[in-house]
Amino acid sequence: xxxxxxxxxxxxxxxxxxxxxxxxxxxxxxxxxxxxxxxxxxxxxxxxxxxxxxxxxxxxxxxxxxxxxxxxxxxxxxxxxxxxxxxxxxxxxxxxxxxxxxxxxxxxxxxxxxxxxxxxxxxxxxxxxxxxxxxxxxxxxxxxxxxxxxxxxxxxxxxxxxxxxxxxxxxxxxxxxxxxxxxxxxxxxxxxxxxxxxxxxxxxxxxxxxxxxxxxxxxxxxxxxxxxxxxxxxxxxxxxxxxxxxxxxxxxxxxxxxxxxxxxxxxxx
Amino acid sequence: xxxxxxxxxxxxxxxxxxxxxxxxxxxxxxxxxxxxxxxxxxxxxxxxxxxxxxxxxxxxxxxxxxxxxxxxxxxxxxxxxxxxxxxxxxxxxxxxxxxxxxxxxxxxxxxxxxxxxxxxxxxxxxxxxxxxxxxxxxxxxxxxxxxxxxxxxxxxxxxxxxxxxxxxxxxxxxxxxxxxxxxxxxxxxxxxxxxxxxxxxxxxxxxxxxxxxxxxxxxxxxxxxxxxxxxxxxxxxxxxxxxxxxxxxxxxxxxxxxxxxxxxxxxxxxxxxxxxxxxxxxxxxxxxxxxxxxxxxxxxxxxxxxxxxxxxxx
Numbered sequence: 119x120x121x122x123x124x125x126x127x128x129x130x131x132x133x134x135x136x137x138x139x140x141x142x143x144x145x146x147x148x149x150x151x152x153x154x155x156x157x158x159x160x161x162x163x164x165x166x167x168x169x170x171x172x173x174x175x176x177x178x179x180x181x182x183x184x185x186x187x188x189x190x191x192x193x194x195x196x197x198x199x200x201x202x203x204x205x206x207x208x209x210x211x212x213x214x215x216x217x218x219x220x221x222x223x224x225x226x227x228x229x230x231x232x233x234x235x236x237x238x239x240x241x242x243x244x245x246x247x248x249x250x251x252x253x254x255x256x257x258x259x260x261x262x263x264x265x266x267x268x269x270x271x272x273x274x275x276x277x278x279x280x281x282x283x284x285x286x287x288x289x290x291x292x293x294x295x296x297x298x299x300x301x302x303x304x305x306x307x308x309x310x311x312x313x314x315x316x317x318x319x320x321x322x323x324x325x326x327x328x329x330x331x332x333x334x335x336x337x338x339x340x341x342x343x344x345x346x347x348x349x350x351x352x353x354x355x356x357x358x359x360x361x362x363x364x365x366x367x368x369x370x371x372x373x374x375x376x377x378x379x380x381x382x383x384x385x386x387x
Numbered sequence: 388x389x390x391x392x393x394x395x396x397x398x399x400x401x402x403x404x405x406x407x408x409x410x411x412x413x414x415x416x417x418x419x420x421x422x423x424x425x426x427x428x429x430x431x432x433x434x435x436x437x438x439x440x441x442x443x444x445x446x447x448x449x450x451x452x453x454x455x456x457x458x459x460x461x462x463x464x465x466x467x468x469x470x471x472x473x474x475x476x477x478x479x480x481x482x483x484x485x486x487x488x489x490x491x492x493x494x495x496x497x498x499x500x501x502x503x504x505x506x507x508x509x510x511x512x513x514x515x516x517x518x519x520x521x522x523x524x525x526x527x528x529x530x531x532x533x534x535x536x537x538x539x540x541x542x543x544x545x546x547x548x549x550x551x552x553x554x555x556x557x558x559x560x561x562x563x564x565x566x567x568x569x570x571x572x573x574x575x576x577x578x579x580x581x582x583x584x585x586x587x588x589x590x591x592x593x594x595x596x597x598x599x600x601x602x603x604x605x606x607x608x609x610x611x612x613x614x615x616x617x618x619x620x621x622x623x624x625x626x627x628x629x630x631x632x633x634x635x636x637x638x639x640x641x642x643x644x645x646x647x648x649x650x651x652x653x654x655x656x657x658x659x660x661x662x663x664x665x666x667x668x669x670x671x672x673x674x675x676x677x678x679x680x681x682x683x684x685x686x687x688x689x690x691x692x693x694x695x696x697x698x699x700x701x
Binding site for chain 2: 238243327339350361364
């Protein structure tokens with residue numbers, strides 16, 4: 119019962135933000151970048167549903183484009199981390215020997231290091247921009263994927279059907295891709311969902327610090343960062359973007375929980 | 388025991404080595420002459436030439452690394468460009484602020500969250516359990532920078548209970564200093580409790596399911612003893628590791644909270660240095676934070692056998 123509530127609320131929240139992002143690609147109530155000093159810091163009400171910011175830009179429209187930016191960055195980052203991480207994990211678990219040992223030493227060293235710090239270091243070299251943040255976060259979160267996939271590969275490759283594929287004369291690469299990889303999908307799905315949450319949070323933090331997507335383009339993080347000096351006069355500027363991040367994170371977290379409970383039979387009761 | 392300690396110590400070395408290579412490479416990856424980068428735009432030709440000589444930029448890259456590592460190991464992290472002072476005292480100064488906030492927050496969060504999570508597991512399925520899990524999941528979903536802004540808005544501006552912006556050192560004025568630290572600490576306590584509650588609950592549920600708990604109950608031990616002697620010590624071990632990870636991750640993620648509350652801590656120093664292209668400070672911060680992170684996790688792992696002696700046998 120509780121499990122289903124998790125999944126329903128999680129799906130609804132994530133669906134809501136995905137829909138907002140998709141609609142935002144073609145339509146927003148106002149132009150999210152249009153500056154209008156006369157309409158500066160209007161409180162929420164008719165005309166501007168969620169008010170306007172310090173440049174008179176419509177907050178709702180900016181939140182909608184922010185959803186697109188944040189979700190796009192999160193999805194691209196997770197796709198990159200999972201794609202390359204899975205490949206490295208597969209190679210490492212499959213090759214074993216020296217390759218495995220060297221890869222794992224580097225990987226473990228990276229794992230024993232806060233991801234956000236790694237991302238900060240990379241951004242220090244690349245400077246803040248949209249693609250820099252994807253690259254930095256993907257690299258920061260990749261080691262976890264490598265670990266998880268390698269672990270699954272090691273346990274799967276010892277099973278009979280892998281042996282059978284080899285005896286049938288299939289190449290190692292074919293066996294790895296066709297028979298080993300599909301068995302790593304379940305843990306990888308759970309990990310990718312949690313990672314979506316981590317990345318949303320990390321992107322929000324980096325944008326808040328001014329190291330993410332540069333203004334005037336909107337992300338929830340940089341909207342909050344811009345709201346900080348006006349918090350006394352225009353509290354709505356600090357409330358709505360944070361509410362969006364929190365609800366999106368809540369959706370992803372609930373979905374991740376539901377997925378983990380569903381895919382891990384031990385948790386089914 | 389000794390081999391366990393040595394093994395764990397040895398496993399920290401690759402991380403430290405890799406990070407020092409990465410931090411060394413940082414300045415070489417940025418386009419431009421490393422010596423002028425380290426001195427900033429205002430440097431004179433002579434001082435740049437001087438530093439080029441010191442850094443051994445005419446020597447092979449491996450020799451440059453050796454020179455650099457030697458300096459780092461002797462505690463020489465260079466000179467900050469924006470503050471025109473050595474990096475090391477700057478780091479230690481800022482670290483004191485960060486450490487005060489992070490350590491007290493994690494301590495308070497653990498003291499609240501671990502009992503709450505364990506209680507929820509013990510009363511599995513009850514209203515208390517559902518309420519605790521729901522609260523934890525909500526807390527996990529609120530980013531620290533927004534939690535901070537909301538507290539600022541409510542406690543600082545609407546209620547006017549706590550100072551909104553600024554910082555007073557505890558050393559100069561104890562009462563004012565504590566007031567300024569209260570909101571940052573509260574922010575972190577709230578944000579970090581979520582994950583700790585869930586971990587403590589999951590670990591306790593796992594243990595409650597084991598045969599020896601059923602056995603302890605069956606032989607008529609009072610519930611108090613079953614929990615106190617058999618469940619809690621075993622359930623605490625995984626939570627203990629998580630506390631270490633939370634502590635370490637906060638060191639990396641503290642910059643946002645320090646920015647919200649304008650605290651002069653290590654995280655804000657690093658972010659400010661990235662904006663100012665103050666490479667000696669960036670390098671110093673990265674090295675120092677990693678070092679502390681590795682050290683924290685090392686200590687956590689070395690204490691771990693106290694809660695779970697099995698790991699030594701393995």
